[in-house]
Amino acid sequence: MRIGMKKLGSASANPTRAFFVRMLTRDITLTDCILDLIDNCIDGAWERAGGNAFTLNNNVELDQYKIDISLSEDGFTISDNCGGISFDDAVEYAFTFGRSANADAESYSIGIYGIGMKRAVFKIGRKILVRSTSEANGEIEAFRVPIDVDRWLAHGDKEDWDFDIESDNPLPEPGVQISVDNLTDNTKADFSNPDFVKQLIRVISRDYSIHLHRGLQISVNGMPVTGWLIELRESAEFTPMRDSYVDEVNGEEVFVEILAGMGAPPPDDLEPGERRKDFEQRSGWYVICNGRVVVAADKSTITGWGTPNWPKWHPQYSGFLGIVIFSAENAESLPLTTTKRSVDATQPMFRRALAQMRKPSTSWIEYTNARKSQRDAAYKSESATNNISIFEIEHSKTAKLPSFTAKTREPVANIAYQMPKNRVRELAAAMGNVGLPYRDVGINTFELAFNELVGED
Secondary structure, three states: OOOOOOOOOOOOOOOOHHHHHHHHHHOOOHHHHHHHHHHHHHHHHHHHOOOOOOOOOOOOOOOOOEEEEEEEOOEEEEEEOOOOOOHHHHHHHHOOOOOOOOOOOOOOOOOOOOOHHHHHHHHHEEEEEEEEEEEEOOEEEEEEEEEEHHHHHHOOOOOOOOOOOEEOOOOOOOEEEEEEEEEOHHHHHHHOOHHHHHHHHHHHHHHOHHHHHOOOEEEEOOEEOOOOOOEEEEOOOOEOEEEEEEEEEOOEEEEEEEEEEEOOOOOOOOOOHHHHHHHHHHOEEEEEEOOEEEEEEEOOHHHOOOOOOOOOOOHHHOOEEEEEEEEEOOHHHOOEOOOOOOEOOOOHHHHHHHHHHHHHHHHHHHHHHHHHHOHHHHHHHHHOOEEEEOOOOOOEOOOEOOOOOOOOOOOOOOOOOOOOHHHHHHHHHHOOOOOOOHHHHHHHHHHHHHHHHOOOO
8 A cells, every 4th residue: 555545445356156167168168077087087097096297108008997978858967987086186176166276286187277177067957965985094984065057156165165075875886976967058058969979989989088098987878989090001111100299387297108100191182072072071180188188189279270381281181190299298388279279389389399390390381292293102101101009119200101203394475366166166077076165266276277287206
């Protein structure tokens, strides 16, 4: 306060519960909310499995862990056997809005901000029950946290924001079960739509492909989810790039691995429409943070396309597949956004990775340009390739692609002149086809004149 000024009172700057709920759920999709809940399960499983760096060479097995998701217009449930939440963590950290400064970060987790579970359940419905069973030093802890969102919102904003923790019977295995009832209207509409469920399964298959490869079991409405098999193509002429290095963010090491090459041969103009569409949808750059795909098939400026000295994506480049993997013990060192559906492209560490990603992208662009004049040779080389899993690709600092020598193109000249239509039609009729296009009439007459006056080539 300035000298001589009298304090009259205080202006309230306290947040409101309704504001928190509205802002937390506003900019995230229902699918990404469910992925947030899956992330929490996986963080627990990964911690129990040793919490090591999330690299392709890591041999951690997750086959003893499972996540079951059930959803319909009547309700939502996700349950796991991934260790559960301890009572102390529930009291101090798990239900706070945002990660406490005193909270210990889980090793190589995907959770950063401490809002995933709350945001997800508030987005899905109005009545929530969180049950947890954990084990420590041979002792079983079991509790439940019932949350009635409407009742909680009705409490005064100046009262404590706490949720009650109640005793509970243990779950069959240490883990967490979250049930949501009284779904929002938007949630009911999506959960009753078979296309939404199919798309959710596809996204889980893609975004958790590395976890599923390591044996993690995920089911949706009783249907097991099979992980997307991420593969590149290789042969004597095609070698995918696989390089790695260690970067640093605020004194924390970040392991970076980059793989890139041909995921599928570039489509030609005669390719069936659906196949070309599939090539286009799968092609591009994928960004993985601590095992989870956060950017998929990207063709935007986020992964360099359309930035200086890097052309915009073009369907000609379809078939290119690039993967950049970031692994950090502290998830705050990762280039993640709060929704985990994009990256902070301004982060210096990500920009350094982008410089390395440019190299295989440029090589692929040059290859697709060169193959235009040597399509037969390109088809032959591409058909000789075999699929190889990203886990089996050998180290190579660059992507090897066939080199084609462009054919010398003979200079051409355009000839244009005008003649009366009736005379052109008479000439076309004399050539045996009165409907012959004007262009073909001109070419044929040039060939006739050339052969008569100059002689055949």
